[in-house]
Amino acid sequence: MKFARLLWVLIFLFIAKNGYAQNDSIKVDVKKKVYTFTIDDNIDPRMNRKVKLALEDAAAQGADVILIEMDTYGGAVNDADDIRTMIMENKTPIHVWINKDAASAGALISIACDSIYMAPGASIGAATVVMGGGGDAAPDKYQSYMRSMMRSTAEAKGRDPKIAEAMVDQNLEIEGISEKGSVITFSVSEAIANGFCEGQADSLVEVIEKKLGIDDYELILYETSTVENIIAFFLNPAVSGFLILIIFAGIYFEIQTPGVGFPLAASLTAIILYFIPYYLTGLAQNWEIAVFIAGVILLLVEIFLIPGFGVFGILGIAGILTGLTLGMIPNDAFDFTFVPSGELFAALLTVILAAFAGMALIFFLAPKINSWKAFSSIALAGTQRRDEGYTSSFYEESLLGKEGVTHTRLMPSGKVLIDDEVYDAYSRGEFIDKGEPVKVISTDGTSLKVKKI
Numbered sequence: 001m002k003f004a005r006l007l008w009v010l011i012f013l014f015i016a017k018n019g020y021a022q023n024d025s026i027k028v029d030v031k032k033k034v035y036t037f038t039i040d041d042n043i044d045p046r047m048n049r050k051v052k053l054a055l056e057d058a059a060a061q062g063a064d065v066i067l068i069e070m071d072t073y074g075g076a077v078n079d080a081d082d083i084r085t086m087i088m089e090n091k092t093p094i095h096v097w098i099n100k101d102a103a104s105a106g107a108l109i110s111i112a113c114d115s116i117y118m119a120p121g122a123s124i125g126a127a128t129v130v131m132g133g134g135g136d137a138a139p140d141k142y143q144s145y146m147r148s149m150m151r152s153t154a155e156a157k158g159r160d161p162k163i164a165e166a167m168v169d170q171n172l173e174i175e176g177i178s179e180k181g182s183v184i185t186f187s188v189s190e191a192i193a194n195g196f197c198e199g200q201a202d203s204l205v206e207v208i209e210k211k212l213g214i215d216d217y218e219l220i221l222y223e224t225s226t227v228e229n230i231i232a233f234f235l236n237p238a239v240s241g242f243l244i245l246i247i248f249a250g251i252y253f254e255i256q257t258p259g260v261g262f263p264l265a266a267s268l269t270a271i272i273l274y275f276i277p278y279y280l281t282g283l284a285q286n287w288e289i290a291v292f293i294a295g296v297i298l299l300l301v302e303i304f305l306i307p308g309f310g311v312f313g314i315l316g317i318a319g320i321l322t323g324l325t326l327g328m329i330p331n332d333a334f335d336f337t338f339v340p341s342g343e344l345f346a347a348l349l350t351v352i353l354a355a356f357a358g359m360a361l362i363f364f365l366a367p368k369i370n371s372w373k374a375f376s377s378i379a380l381a382g383t384q385r386r387d388e389g390y391t392s393s394f395y396e397e398s399l400l401g402k403e404g405v406t407h408t409r410l411m412p413s414g415k416v417l418i419d420d421e422v423y424d425a426y427s428r429g430e431f432i433d434k435g436e437p438v439k440v441i442s443t444d445g446t447s448l449k450v451k452k453i
Contacts, residue, residue: 032214035063035092036204037222043075043083043105044330045282046235051083054222055090061220065212066094067204068113074104076330077129077146079282084112084153097207098122103185104129107167108146111153115198117207118188124196125185127167143168159195234277237328237346241354244324246270248358251296255303275327284327292327295319303431304411325351399423399448402440409434416450425450 035058041047058066074080087094087109096102096113102124110116110124118124129138129146137143147168154164166172166184173180177194191197201207208214224232233239250267275292278284299316306312328347329336336344404418406425413426416438424447425438432438432452442449 032064032217033062033220034065034067034208034214034217035061035220036067036069038069040071043072043080045079048079048082049281051086055086057222058092063092066092067207068096069204070096070098070102070106070110071100072106073101074106077142080105080108081149083109087112088156097201097204098124108150108153111157111159111164116196117199117201117211118191118197119202120188120200122188123185124191125167126183128183163194231277231280234273237350240274241350243270243274244351244354245358245361248355249361278327283330288323288326291319292323295323321351397443399440400443404438406432406434406436406438416448423448
């Protein structure tokens with residue numbers, strides 16, 4: 001009986017040992033996926049979109065850890081809040097390595113991460129909200145909002161909320177840390193001493209291996225997709241200016257040669273290529289596109305329905321230029337508080353120069369377009385001359401040289417009044433308002449050809 005028990009014990013030990021050995025033999029070390037991307041520019045709608053896409057890609061790649069390389073002087077408060085929220089709601093641990101600067105909105109985003117590491121010589125803080133020009137402090141409502149975000153974010157991450165708030169408010173005094181009249185900006189050692197940095201590191205690799213203790217890992221770098229590269233291409237001010245030129249030129253040539261279709265198609269394509277990249281990056285808002293469309297409609301009403309050039313024409317041009325300009329910059333319903341003055345100037349300059357270039361192109365091409373072989377295939381650009389046998393004439397030659405006034409607006413065709421008689425007429429291509437003095441320069445065909453005196 002004792003022998004049987006001993007035999008069963010030996011059998012159990014043998015199975016257990018072989019079972020553990022088998023489990024050990026099939027154990028596979030799985031590399032951790034460390035996903036990294038940079039925040040190295042102004043915090044604006046473009047950076048907002050980049051962070052959103054990067055976090056989505058990290059989730060799709062199954063990242064175990066996310067590491068942000070930070071170097072920014074800050075930017076728009078609303079976009080910083082969006083990024084902060086995305087980081088805090090993300091289920092994957094997110095750490096930040098401040099390569100040089102994490103100022104203003106950059107400090108808020110850094111505090112939202114699970115841990116902060118800093119390169120030698122880096123700094124964090126100075127989160128006072130400033131105007132777009134970068135000098136004067138923004139109104140108190142923005143400062144209050146920023147103080148609240150900094151305080152709540154620090155509390156959520158176990159950091160001192162008073163210190164976080166003092167990074168915004170120069171009137172807060174923290175004994176031994178800051179004096180009244182200056183906001184807090186920490187160096188590496190100061191940030192470590194006050195709980196706003198977990199350690200110093202010279203590189204991302206050092207953060208991963210020595211600070212986070214990850215030895216076996218796969219480093220995944222965020223790369224922009226082809227679509228994002230195309231969007232970035234069309235966001236280039238030079239490309240935007242070229243598209244504006246096509247918009248103006250296309251509208252003009254379509255008005256001059258209605259029914260051809262190609263100029264209108266080119267203009268519509270340019271409008272789509274102009275606004276979609278700015279819309280996707282959050283710069284162009286629905287109301288800005290609506291202002292542009294309203295401007296086009298007002299201009300067309302002025303051209304086709306209302307004689308002369310007055311209020312509708314001026315409002316139309318203003319609406320077009322306003323929509324094109326505001327679509328390029330991150331304003332909030334005409335609030336330019338956080339729009340850098342350089343960006344506003346660049347947008348205005350791009351639109352104005354492109355508009356002038358478009359007008360110059362119109363004046364240069366308009367007289368020559370009829371001579372193009374490609375254009376002659378879609379328009380009747382030839383002249384049927386009398387000396388070549390074309391003698392059909394609806395009017396008497398005695399009208400040649402006669403003077404009168406336009407009875408309707410010539411666009412470029414319409415009616416003229418000569419010696420109290422109304423005749424069909426057309427201009428040499430220009431639009432002539434009603435009541436303008438004109439002179440008959442040709443009686444060939446079924447309409448008089450006139451020019452403005």
